[in-house]
Amino acid sequence: MYPAYLEESIHLVEDTRVRRLIETIPRLAEDEKADLLREYHPDYIATSMHKLQVGINKGDATPLELADLLEGNSRIDPDRIDPSKPDHNVDVLVIGCGGAGASAALLAHEAGARVFITTKLRLGDANTVGAQAGTQAADRPNDSPAIHYLDTMGGGHFENIPELVEVLVKDAPSAIKWLEKLGVNWDKEPDGAMYELSGGGTSRRRLHSARDYTGLEEMRVLRDELQNKKIDYLEFAPAVELILDDRGQIAGAILLNMETEELIIVRARAVVMTTGGIGRLHIQGFPTTNHYGATADGLVLAYRAGAELIFIDTMQYHPTGAVYPLQILGQLVTEKVRTLGAQLVNSNGEQFVMPLEPRDTVASAIIRECQGRQYGLRTPNGELGVWLDSPMIDILRGEGTIARELPAMVRQFRRFNIDITREPILVYPTLHYQNGGIKIDTDGATNVPGLYAAGECTGGVHGRNRLIGNSTLELFVFGRRAGRAAARYAKEVKRGSPTLEHLRQWQKDLERAGLARERPVSPRLLPDYVKRAHGYTRQVFQAD
Amino acid sequence: MAEQARLIDIYIMGRHCQVPEGLTILTALEYSGYRMLRGCGCRAGFCGACATIYNFKNDPQLRYDLACQKAVEPDMCLVQIPFFPAAKAVYDLEKLEPDGEKIKALYPDIVKCFGCNTCTKTCPQELEVMWFMTDALRGDIRAVADKSFDCVMCGLCAARCPQGLVPYNVALLCRRLYGRYLAPVSEHLDNRISEIESGKFDAEIEGLKEAGNKELRRRYAERDMEPALEQHWE
Numbered sequence: 001m002y003p004a005y006l007e008e009s010i011h012l013v014e015d016t017r018v019r020r021l022i023e024t025i026p027r028l029a030e031d032e033k034a035d036l037l038r039e040y041h042p043d044y045i046a047t048s049m050h051k052l053q054v055g056i057n058k059g060d061a062t063p064l065e066l067a068d069l070l071e072g073n074s075r076i077d078p079d080r081i082d083p084s085k086p087d088h089n090v091d092v093l094v095i096g097c098g099g100a101g102a103s104a105a106l107l108a109h110e111a112g113a114r115v116f117i118t119t120k121l122r123l124g125d126a127n128t129v130g131a132q133a134g135t136q137a138a139d140r141p142n143d144s145p146a147i148h149y150l151d152t153m154g155g156g157h158f159e160n161i162p163e164l165v166e167v168l169v170k171d172a173p174s175a176i177k178w179l180e181k182l183g184v185n186w187d188k189e190p191d192g193a194m195y196e197l198s199g200g201g202t203s204r205r206r207l208h209s210a211r212d213y214t215g216l217e218e219m220r221v222l223r224d225e226l227q228n229k230k231i232d233y234l235e236f237a238p239a240v241e242l243i244l245d246d247r248g249q250i251a252g253a254i255l256l257n258m259e260t261e262e263l264i265i266v267r268a269r270a271v272v273m274t275t276g277g278i279g280r281l282h283i284q285g286f287p288t289t290n291h292y293g294a295t296a297d298g299l300v301l302a303y304r305a306g307a308e309l310i311f312i313d314t315m316q317y318h319p320t321g322a323v324y325p326l327q328i329l330g331q332l333v334t335e336k337v338r339t340l341g342a343q344l345v346n347s348n349g350e351q352f353v354m355p356l357e358p359r360d361t362v363a364s365a366i367i368r369e370c371q372g373r374q375y376g377l378r379t380p381n382g383e384l385g386v387w388l389d390s391p392m393i394d395i396l397r398g399e400g401t402i403a404r405e406l407p408a409m410v411r412q413f414r415r416f417n418i419d420i421t422r423e424p425i426l427v428y429p430t431l432h433y434q435n436g437g438i439k440i441d442t443d444g445a446t447n448v449p450g451l452y453a454a455g456e457c458t459g460g461v462h463g464r465n466r467l468i469g470n471s472t473l474e475l476f477v478f479g480r481r482a483g484r485a486a487a488r489y490a491k492e493v494k495r496g497s498p499t500l501e502h503l504r505q506w507q508k509d510l511e512r513a514g515l516a517r518e519r520p521v522s523p524r525l526l527p528d529y530v531k532r533a534h535g536y537t538r539q540v541f542q543a544d
Numbered sequence: 545m546a547e548q549a550r551l552i553d554i555y556i557m558g559r560h561c562q563v564p565e566g567l568t569i570l571t572a573l574e575y576s577g578y579r580m581l582r583g584c585g586c587r588a589g590f591c592g593a594c595a596t597i598y599n600f601k602n603d604p605q606l607r608y609d610l611a612c613q614k615a616v617e618p619d620m621c622l623v624q625i626p627f628f629p630a631a632k633a634v635y636d637l638e639k640l641e642p643d644g645e646k647i648k649a650l651y652p653d654i655v656k657c658f659g660c661n662t663c664t665k666t667c668p669q670e671l672e673v674m675w676f677m678t679d680a681l682r683g684d685i686r687a688v689a690d691k692s693f694d695c696v697m698c699g700l701c702a703a704r705c706p707q708g709l710v711p712y713n714v715a716l717l718c719r720r721l722y723g724r725y726l727a728p729v730s731e732h733l734d735n736r737i738s739e740i741e742s743g744k745f746d747a748e749i750e751g752l753k754e755a756g757n758k759e760l761r762r763r764y765a766e767r768d769m770e771p772a773l774e775q776h777w778e
Contacts, residue, residue: 027769029765121585121593122582122585122591122593125585125586125593129585129590129591130590130591139730139732139733139737141732141735144748145740145745146745146748147767149749149752150752150760150764151764151767153760153764154764158757158760158761158764162753166749170745170749173733173736173740174740176733177733177734180727180730181724182637182720183637183719183720183721183722183724185689185693185719185723185727186723186727186730188727188728188730190728191728192727192728192729192730193732194732198770198772203769203770204770205770210693211694213590213693213694216590216591217719220697220716221716221720221723224632224716224720225637227632227634228634228635228636228637230634236582259581289588291585291586291588291591292580292584292585292586292587326566327566327567327568327613327615328588328613331588332588339772341773356772381566396773397773407694408590411589411669411694412589415614415615416615526580526581528579529571529574530574530577530578530579531574531575531576531577
């Protein structure tokens with residue numbers, strides 16, 4: 001239920017519906033887009049960025065919150081730990097277990113490697129489960145991998161690494177097939193044709209979905225398969241440092257059992273980093289759609305071990321995060337709502353952006369509407385937002401469409417007495433995804449021998465802005481490639497003797513730059529939302 | 545700006561706390577000083593990590609929900625369930641057949657269900673758990689897959705089943721059997737995979753990779769857009 005003054009605004013939204021049924025807002029030209037982004041996209045606020053002073057990306061700008069951790073102090077004292085006495089000795093260690101980690105583990109196992117997975121929360125507790133809208137793959141007759149390539153490059157402002165995009169679009173249909181053979185239930189027509197929708201920035205209908213539980217469906221199947229294959233795993237045990245050897249190759253990792261606070265040493269011939277995103281760093285104070293463990297750990301560990309990062313100055317703010325009610329502030333209202341026909345509407349009941357522009361464009365347009373033009377609405381808690389007119393979906397596609405296509409969204413709002421089939425949703429951009437990350441090649445290999453990476457912790461494939469449905473796709477395409485390549489590498493590599501010398505060097509570099517005392521320890525592992533003695537602050541609550 | 549929220553009384557594992565109205569069970573725990581480790585995951589109602597049991601000070605009836613989605617109410621008595629043991633059958637999907645009897649072979653205990661309906665009453669997703677368990681007993685894989693689709697595998701049904709059954713794992717088996725063997729096959733997907741393997745798109749993509757930035761921008765701006773609204777439903 002909305003408060004009365006918002007109900008009043010809903011009347012305005014209802015009044016313009018008939019006109020908006022046939023109204024089309026034109027797509028923005030590239031230069032209009034560029035102007036809009038420069039003026040309103042959070043990435044362009046220069047004071048929110050810091051130029052790194054140590055490490056291989058020295059001189060590159062990145063958000064202050066991430067810079068703090070990338071330039072952080074190690075949690076490990078290398079003089080008190082002997083990395084040559086492992087508790088586990090394996091071929092391939094997979095760090096993190098969302099969609100990318102699970103895919104990598106399964107493929108490395110299939111290739112005959114002894115695989116060990118370690119993860120910070122439970123197996124499969126990752127951003128993957130929150131992905132709702134779908135997975136892209138150009139498999140319909142009027143579509144092609146080349147069109148998918150063009151859409152992806154344009155979404156990323158033509159800065160994506162072409163070789164990675166090529167692999168993404170060419171592997172996409174076989175990734176969908178792989179998941180189906182594992183038992184994923186795709187939405188289909190009665191004749192077996194995939195039921196596909198379009199999304200922001202896609203020029204074809206290309207999103208493969210499983211209602212609005214797509215990521216959950218993919219993850220619960222992969223997790224089950226890991227257990228069927230009896231792949232060893234450890235939960236609540238994040239990696240806190242990587243181990244190198246005297247040849248400069250990867251040699252394993254140090255894990256922390258968060259419950260017993262013991263350190264665990266894993267010797268591995270190859271490591272696949274699949275730690276996911278960074279939303280819980282709350283860049284610029286934004287709320288986030290991300291899961292509890294999304295704290296950039298993989299970036300921190302890889303960077304300290306010498307891996308190059310790329311596009312770390314660009315974050316994705318999902319255009320439609322919930323702003324009302326307060327209990328679900330910042331949580332994802334899936335893009336599928338716009339895909340199905342919902343429009344974005346300001347306080348006058350008017351549209352102000354074509355709803356299926358790429359995400360950075362739509363997010364910037366919403367910020368402009370609220371901050372620049374003052375046509376936003378304010379919640380009782382003081383948050384700004386605009387209307388996402390969900391009832392348009394049933395008007396356009398027939399009664400019952402919302403209930404059938406968006407059960408998770410209907411359920412989430414029904415808990416708070418909001419019926420999204422009858423009432424619009426109040427939204428504002430929320431921190432959703434890191435476009436950049438660890439630099440990889442088409443096998444997921446980094447510049448550190450034996451260190452592979454896949455999924456959200458990597459960068460390059462999405463350029464400066466990821467399209468809908470390309471993230472879940474990336475998990476399976478690059479997760480599988482990295483798993484296979486890591487297993488192959490593990491067979492061939494000549495091992496050296498393990499060392500933590502890189503940590504000693506890192507601390508020296510920090511001291512020299514005068515940062516050792518200024519920066520916190522990292523990786524962060526978990527955000528801290530606990531109320532402190534100084535009392536309840538908005539900051540603490542907004543954290544959710 | 546925001547008004548000061550009203551404080552309400554809750555009890556966390558018996559301890560009296562006051563928290564502002566408008567928090568979820570999860571954020572109320574954090575507000576009260578509990579840093580979550582287990583019992584917290586996606587914080588958005590999808591992962592099932594924060595299964596929670598509560599009742600009210602003057603009403604002993606147990607209730608169940610996801611802590612990240614349920615708002616606190618006055619006099620709630622709260623506890624998180626960090627872990628609950630549950631049986632999972634290990635199987636090779638490629639060697640199974642989509643035969644209803646397979647469900648009973650892998651989960652023989654499902655015959656012990658005596659229809660108390662506790663599972664349905666427990667489900668925070670409001671699924672008809674007992675009905676799909678009945679479908680599983682009858683071997684109707686498709687019905688189980690459909691009715692259990694929105695399951696987040698929080699485990700509350702298994703925690704409360706007096707017979708120790710694990711409905712969420714039975715449902716997952718059925719969904720996997722349905723997706724692998726019973727769902728109609730997508731011809732256009734298979735065709736596209738062979739086309740890609742035969743190199744049909746290689747030259748075109750190579751052309752795009754080699755096109756200069758300006759040319760790529762031109763082709764992007766000029767690409768034709770398929771209408772978002774598909775027509776077949778009319």
